[in-house]
Every structure is written in structure tokens, then in C-alpha cells.
Amino acid sequence: MATDTTSQQLEKIVPEAEDFLPLLGTDYVELYVGNAKQAAHYYQSAWGFQPVAYAGLETGVKDRVSYVLQQDKIRLVLTSPLQSGGEINQHIDAHGDGVKVVALWVDDATKSYQETTKRGAKSYMEPKTVSDENGSVTLSGIHTYGETLHIFVERKNYKGVFMPGFKPWNPDYKTEEVGLKYIDHMVGNVGWNEMNKWCEFYAKVMGFAQLISFDDDDISTEYTALMSKVMSNGNGRIKFPINEPAEGRKKSQIEEYIDFYNGAGVQHIALATDNIIETVTQLKNRGVEFLYVPENYYDDVLDRVGKIDEDLAPLKELGILIDRDEEGYLLQLFTKPVLDRPTMFFEIIQRKGAQSFGKGNFKALFEAIEREQEMRGTL
Template identity: 85%
Template sequence: MAADKTPLKLPKENLGVEDFLPLLGTDYVELYVGNAKQAAHYYRSAWGFQPLAYAGLETGLKDRVSYVLQQDKIKLVLTSPLKSGGDINKHIDAHGDGVKVIALWVDDARQSYIETVNRGAESYMEPRVRKDAEGEVVLSGIHTYGETVHVFVERKNYKGVFMPGFRNWDPLYKPSDLGLKYIDHMVGNVGWNEMDKWCQFYAKVMGFSQLVSFDDKDISTEYTALMSKVMSNGNGRIKFPINEPAEGRKKSQIEEYIEFYNGAGVQHMALATDNIIETVGSLKARGVEFLTVPSSYYEDVLDRVGKIDEDLAPLRELGILIDRDEEGYLLQIFTKPILDRPTMFIEIIQRKGAKSFGKGNFKALFEAIEREQESRGTL
């Protein structure tokens, strides 16, 4: 694996160009974890991710090991340190397992870096080229909230398994996939009064626009509240809701997250499916635990959302929530935290035309989260 680390000059003449950061989609999400081998087993066994690529001692890496898993368009990279000390260890010590990299697929990683750094982004990685016999991948990166980073990935000249430095990973154990298709959105939790700062960052630095906002009147219960704004890139393929705490009688889920994560970070990934009943049924059968809402939720839900294609009985049995907007409706459900710290969880979502985020479900969802917080003694 060869890397070109020639310093880049940053021309300033193109700052006003519209759509200055065209994004093709989410390339991968990298989590720093305490034990990548065991985490990879979990995401294969419970979630149906398929083994794709591996890098470690056998490929010449001395300080870390990474397993790459894929399900349709979703790629997860699970990375653990091989030695004590170092940045990965510090990240895990501070945050527990968590998302470090949200990698974005681009046509030109050099230009993506120039455009974002010129607009005020802090550099994480100057453009570098990784090469092997299968071609080359260009990478660059910038910092965002907390210790989360965006890496721009240009892979148009690469035909290998993942990227240079990785080899094919093809173990015998391959549980079937569960119908997960792509990352619908990824949610970041930030500290008190930091939501607007980071929304402005995505607007100014990356050209995103605000899709929708929710205040503490929308997202509140008797005890807790939060604020949220959803930022989206031009083609709508990348959507980042940003949450901050709001004043409430007790500690909100955002405050709990920030306390245990030790700062801002990715709260959850929303993974899309075309058949949420089959997907969630299979996930439950494999041991994934979801938040539950009272059965009374379903007594008047169809009065609120109108006619849907699905029978209500399996949705009620699985605890799947329903909401509608002007474009259609959606079905969604949220896991309990998938880590020992009450930090990251996963949402499963099926869109039947709706482009919103389930505003009508917020109260039932947050009351379910509060019940979990109370059981942990952190409400």
C-alpha cells in the first residue's frame, strides 16, 4: 500500500460555486471498538451483515485490525487497536465503542477537501492516494462534532474488494442477510446550545440545507425534552439530524448520552428496509432487543395516520411505529442501546412515500426511552 502525502495548495477562487460538494452517498461507517473480531461476529449473527474485507497483521498493519462487513449498500468497518496507547485506545477509553468515521462517497476527494477546508473545516486528513494491483483510492477528511470525522472516498479507479491494504474476507460462517438496504440517516448528539453551531457548519462548510426542525414542544414528555434539526445535502442521499438537550424536569436521553459518551457523537444509524415486518421479526429472533410502546398506542393509530398497506396485527406484535406526512407514511422501530454504555442504538425504517422522521411517534418513543433510563437509574 502506497500513500501520496504531498501537501496541497488550497485555491480560493471557487468558493461561490453552487453544489460545490456533490456527494454520491455514504461509503462506509467506521466504528472504533474494543474487540473487532467479536463485534464482527455480532453484526453478522444478529444483523445479517456479510463478511467483505479484512486488514491486520496478516496484511502488514501493526497497530490495528479492521473487519469490513456489508449488507446491500451499507458498509461497516470495525476497527480495534493491536497495542496499548495511541488514538484508537484513547477514543475507546473515552467513549466506549462508537462511530469514528462517517465516510462519504465522492467523485473527487481532493476537490472535496479543498472546498470544505476553504470554508472553515478543520483538516483531519490531507488527500492521500492508496494503491495496489487493483487500482487506487483517494482519501481526504475533515473534523465535525466531537471526535467524529468525515472521510471523503474517491474509488472510481479501484476495482478491488474494499480499498488497498485490505484483503478478501471469506469465512465459512455467513448467516443470511435480513433485508437491510442502505443508511437512511445518521443522528448526531451535541451539547447544550450547540445544535445551531453544527447545523451552520453543515450549511457553510458542506452546502447542506435544513430539511426540518423540531423544538421542545415537538419532542418532549412530562419529564424530558430535546431540540433537533435535520440537515440534508443537495440530492437528499445524506441526511444528518442534529440533536441537543432542552430544559426538562429530569435528565434527557441526550444528556445521558453525552454523560456516558463523554461528549458529542453519533447517537444512531437509521437503516432502511423494504419489508420492516420481516426484517424486525428476524432481528428479534436473532436476539436484538427493541424499545416497546404500550398496546394503547395501536388503539387509535390508524385514526391518526389513515389507511396503510400492512395489517396492524404484526405491527402491534413487533412494536413497529407508524407515522404519516404529506408524501406518504413510514414504519419505524428503535433498538435499545446495542452497547453496554447507553449510547448508540439503531433504527429500522421503511418509507412508503414519507420523507419525514416520525414526528407523530416522538412522545411514545421518548416515553419508552425514559422507561429504559429509569431502569438504569439515569433519568
């Protein structure tokens, strides 16, 4: 993980955020999965992630195995249980494969724990320091929505490959990266009337501020609707939109997610790129499936968003959506669910100045999701 100077780390771009932790970025995202070895192969082959580190029987871990993969600043940890019973199996049984930990990079994991728990966060793990010959990492953790956790990671005294307990993983098989840079935002789906509760949690417990909110007038189609608020930390590196269902004629994507995930959880991870045409082309060539956007979306899109740098033809061919705000425009595209349950998916996003989240695309996006729901028989 690249480090920055302190002045960069602490530069505040969201003035309303108290930012008392503060957070330096996303350290890693850990998924509990049924078969980490095969999941690792998928993220290497299809997504261009590079092998970094491994923990399991060979490193003295008896109950689980974890593979660490990285692409630029995005780090994934894929963890599977090695024995029956236990909390990892229970999590997979309840939710299927899914995000368990959103780990946050901090300067001081002890202070982060103290600041959040004294404001009402439920403790998951008191501060502990783990060490090996490469130094030490201090970890602490709190609960957030559903069974999701935030682990605070303080790694300024560590020079090893990931953290103590892991060894370098350097297989013969490696793939080319696809141009993914960092996590732009991570979206949580929560139950009916829970959005404000969790937005207040991020404001009060973690010092975030609300960037933007969308109601069911903004995010609705003929059939379904949802409501969403976007919470951000002070330096803008951590952005968590929180979605809840809204009343509609049919079952929304949020309700479908909660039904199949059995509760609240991470719905999608938005990955940033500097060249969305190149990135999406490579992902499609490697078998990643994206939502279908009808060709008529492009008939008047430039009337709505104005001049853009890219040719429209490749955007139309790939189904990439375009939206503009006061600060610029953005390009975005959403995968189909990457798991058997219709739960987690990814967004690919390229920002050309825009700091928003594609409000102008919501209707086209939701109609695309509804087409998928209809095929699944869950609309």
C-alpha cells in the same frame, strides 16, 4: 458499492442545498471497538451483515485490525487497536465503542477537501492516494462534532474488495441477510446550545440545507425534551439530524448520551428496509432487542395516520411505530442501545412515500426511552 449514472448521482431534490461537493452517498461507517473480531461476529449473526474484507497483522498493519462487513449498500468497518496507547485506545477509553468515521463517497476527494477546508473545516487528513494491483483510492478528511470524522472516499479507479491494504475476508461462517438496504439517516447528539453551530457547519462547510426542525414543544414528554434540526445534501442521500438537549424536569436521553459518551457523537444510524415486518422479525429472532411500545399506542394510531397497506396486528406485535406526512407514511422501530454504555442504537425504517422523521411518534418513542432510562437509574 453499487455505482450509478452521473445524472442519478447529481439529481437535486433539496433545492436550497448548495451541494458544491457533491456527495454520492455514504461510503462506510467505521466504529472503534474493543474487540473487532467479536463485534464482527455480532453484526454477522444478529444483523445479517456479510464478510467482505480484513486488514491486520496478516496484511502488514501493525497497530490495528479492521473487519469490513456489508449488507446491500450499508458498509461497516469495525476497528480495534493491537497495542496499548495510541488514539484508538484513547477513543475507546473516553467513549466506549462508537462511531469514529462517517465516510462519504465522492467523485473527487481532493476537491471535496479543498472546498470544505477553505470554508472553515478543520483538516484531519490532506488528500492522499493509496494503490495496489486493483487500482487506487484517494482519501481526505475533516473533523466534525466531537471526535467524529468525515473521510471523503474517491474510488472510481478501484476494482478491489474494499480499498488498498485490505484483503478479501471469506470465512466459512456466513448468515442470511435480513433485508437492510441503505443508511437512511445518521443522527448526531451535540451539547447544550451547539445544535445551531453544527447545522451552520453543514450548511456553510458542506453545502447542506435544513430540511426540518423540531423544538422542545415537538419533542417532549412530561419529563424530558430535546431540540433537533435535520440537514441534508442536495440529492438527499446524506441526511444528518442534529440533536441538542432542552430543559426538562429530568435528564433527557441526549444528556444521558453525552454523559456516557463523554461528549458529542453519533447517536443512532437509521437503516432502511423494504419490509420492516420481515426485517424486525428476523432481527428479534437473532437476539436484537427493541424498545417496548405499549399496546395502547395502537388503539387510535389508524385514526391518526389513516389507511396503511399493512395489517395492524403484526405491527402491534413487533412494536413498530407508524407516522404520516403529506407525501405518505413511514414505519419505524428503535433498538435498545447495542453497546454496554447507553449510547449508540439503530433505527429500522421503511418509507412508504413519507420523507419526514416520525414526528407523530416522538412522544411514544421518548416515553419508551424514559422507561429504559429509569431502569438504568439515569432519568
